[in-house]
Amino acid sequence: MDTTTRTQRLAEAKAWAGFRSAHFARQTGTLVVVVDADAQGLDPGDGATKWYTICDDHDQLVGHETLAMAKHHASDPLGWCEVCSGADRLY
Numbered sequence: 433m434d435t436t437t438r439t440q441r442l443a444e445a446k447a448w449a450g451f452r453s454a455h456f457a458r459q460t461g462t463l464v465v466v467v468d469a470d471a472q473g474l475d476p477g478d479g480a481t482k483w484y485t486i487c488d489d490h491d492q493l494v495g496h497e498t499l500a501m502a503k504h505h506a507s508d509p510l511g512w513c514e515v516c517s518g519a520d521r522l523y
């Protein structure tokens with residue numbers, strides 16, 4: 433069991449390259465972080481993906497063209513994190 437507190441995890445997320453926002457999703461309790469794709473080193477080079485929303489608990493992420501879209505997805509990890517949604521399970 434991870435004994436790191438939520439406060440500590442939020443503080444760590446704020447130190448990530450390209451950090452923009454982080455919170456624990458109400459529905460899933462997982463830490464969801466929004467980052468600048470380029471600054472985080474995740475830029476896929478498609479010229480469109482500028483932001484990523486990351487479910488830190490499950491190492492799942494989804495790319496977006498706008499920060500507004502990234503923040504919209506941050507409130508609903510069930511919609512894109514395959515582990516949160518149950519589409520993929522960690523055994």
Ligand SMILES: [Zn+2]
Nearest residue numbers: 487490513516
């Ligand atoms: Zn998740």
